[in-house]
Amino acid sequence: MALFQLAADSDETTADHAALREENRRLRKICQALMERVESGGSPDSAPYAAFERSVLLAEQVRERTDALHRTLDELNQVNTRLRAANAEAEAANLSKTKFLAAVSHDLLQPLNAARLFASALETHTLPEASQALVGHIGRSLKDVEGLIGTLVDISRLDAGVLHADKAPFAVSTLLDALAEEYRQVAAVRGLTLHYVPSSALxxxxLALLARVIRNFLSNAVRYTEHGHLLLGCRRRSNGLEIMVGDTGPGIPEPQRRAIFLEFRRASQPQGNQSRGLGLGLAIVDRISTMLAHPVTLTSQLGRGSLFSILVPYAAPTTAPRITNSRPVPFNEWEHGPLQGCVVWVIDDDPATIEGMQALLGSWGCRVRAAATASALEAASDGEPPAVLLVDYHLGEERESGVELAARLRHRYPRLAAxxxxxxxxxxxxxTIREADMHCLLKPLKPLRLKMLLATLLKSR
Incomplete structure (x- = not known):
């Protein structure tokens, strides 16, 4: 029985071997057929195995480059993280700079403002000739300090991006008429004449930034012109109003015409002109004109003078200015003009500024009431209504702003100019000040600008 079983197993094994051999033979035939098909489908100049090897090589290169890309992305993520940290530090530094500029604007300019007021008031007093000369030197020195600090603050504000434009329609005469009256006197001190051609264009x-540009043009014209005259006027262009300031100075050489708009670059000054400056005025002009999108141009001829201009877009015909100022009162009308005997209220939380304003306004013939609060003024006024209110904007951390206080007083005194x-x-x-139908003056206060504004406001009442 066992022998029979072994014989049966041997037969099965033989049959399995035969089946395997048959299967192997069949698979070989299939493989051979596939190889022939691959070889017949390939190009005559390339072997199929070479193509396969190239495919494997390309796949490996793709894998390596993918790995390299992942590594690069990881590095970029790390760089972005560092950049975000650096940007956060820069924003913090910019915020600190902004706070510093705010402190400079208020805390440093506040005592300078008071000093200018005192010096200007003292100039109106009858003094010995030697004392009058000393007062003049003090006034000029304070003006130089004011100009230097103001220039540094302006350029810092522009670089920090904290100074923004507040565009609004206005009659160009409201700006140029006042500047013409102001610089006619400034030019006369240097023995120059100013020719002004007014314009009625809108x-x-x-307005404040454009005034900064025109003032710079006029100041430079006065500074660099030894004799002759200055020109302030406008020319209507198809794409805007060209405001021009010309002089009969020495002119600017061609190589310097672009350089003078860079920081700390100044043209050669005439001998004996000791006017101080940092060479930042035209750099500020360049930044402001870029911010406003008002192109500035310069033409000059050596020995004949220079002409600076800025192109300002027209206001829409249907748009009217919110505040329409009267024509500035000429200097020769001031002596017996509207300032004599007018009641002016001054509200400021700085005692030195109050004293300075009292001295200055009093020297102009005004009847001045000054205090830190409106209630104190009303108590001392004996019911006499004020004609003009001069109010500081910052009246303390927990007090209302100057705009709010002026609006409140206007309800009580409807004809009050603020x-x-x-x-x-x-x-x-x-x-905010413009929309409240009020006027704005910046510190350090320019006494001449204040006097012109007061005379104009009082004459229009």
Whole structure:
């Protein structure tokens, strides 16, 4: 029985071997057929195995480059992380710079503002000739300090990006008439004459920033012109109003015409001109004109003079200015003009500024009431209504702003003209003051500018 079983197993094994051999033979035939098909489908100049090897090589290169890409992405992520950290530090530094500028604008300019007021008031007094000369030197020195600090603060604000434009429509005469009256006197001190051609055009711009540009043009014209005259006027162009300031100075050589718009670059000054400056005035002009999108041009001829101009867009015909100022009162009308005997209220939380304003306004013939609060003024006024209110914008952390206080007093005195005085150059504040139908003057206060504004406001009552 066992022998029979072994024979049966041997037969099965033999049959399995035969089946395997048959299967192997069949698979070989299939493989051979596939190889023939691959070889017949390939190009005559390339072997199929070479193509396969190239495919494997390409796959390996793709894998290596993918790994390299992942490594690069990881490195970029690390760089982005560092950049985000650096950007956060830069923003913190910029915020600190902004706070510093705010402190400079208010805390540093506040005592300078008071000093200018005292010096200007003293100039109106009858003094010995030697003392009058000393007062003049003090006034000029304070003006130089004011100009230097103001220039540094302006360029820092522009670089920090904290100064923004507040564009609005206005009659260009409201700006140029006042500047013409102001610089006619400034030019006369240097023995120069100013020719002014007024314009009735309506333009759209930031009045304060545009004034900064024109003032710079006029100041440079006075500084660099030894004899002759200056020109302030406008020319209507198809794409805007060109405001021009010309002089009969020495002219600017061609190689210097681009360089003078860079920081700390100044043209050669005439001998004996000791006017101080940092060479930042035209750099500020360049930044402001870029911010406002008002192109500035310069033409000059050696020995014949220079002409600076800025192109300002027209206001829409249907748009009217919110505040329409009267024509400035000429200097020769001031002696017996509207300032004599007018009641002016001054509200400021700085005692030195109050004393300075009292001295200055009193020297102009005004009847001045000054205090830190409106209630104190009303108590001392004996019911006499004020004609003009001069109010500081910052009246303390927990007090209402100058704009709010002026609005409250206007409800009580409807004909009250309000002037807000501030060291804050923010566009939003200027817009708020303008929309409240008030006027804005920036610190350090320019006595001549204040006097012109007061005379104009009082004459229009």
């Amino acid at each position: 333009v759209e711009s930031d 002037v807000v005085i501030t060291a804050n150059h923010e566009a939003a504040l200027k817009r």
